[in-house]
Amino acid sequence: MTNITPEEVKKRMDAGETLNLVDVREPEENAAFNIGGILLPLGRIQRMETREIDHLRDQEVICYCRSGGRSRNAAYILEQMGYKNVRNLVGGMLAWQDRISK
Helix, strand or coil: CEEECHHHHHHHHHCCCCCCEEECCCHHHHHHCCCCCEECCHHHHHCCCCCCCHHHCCCEEEEECCCCHHHHHHHHHHHHCCCCEEEEECCHHHHHHHHCCC
16 A cells, blocks of 8 residues: 555546545545545445445555545555555545645
8 A cells, every 4th residue: 555645636636537536434424525536434345345446456546534544444455355556545635625625
């Protein structure tokens, strides 16, 4: 697992790149603010219920949460499950809102 900053993700989004974003927060957090990722809460990843993203095993997957902790855990689990290129959004949505959404 490697980290990626909000600025890097935003730059790639602005360039039109298709990113595989996975929001590991709870539904109510996603509803309040999100950047378009697939909602797959950490609890489901811990139970290995990942069928929505199984087709991404060999692609880059960027996990995000509120502050970066849950997404770091999710990224680690996904790597253990055989995902090849998992990244953690450092600082999560708090950093995004602070540095990108101003």
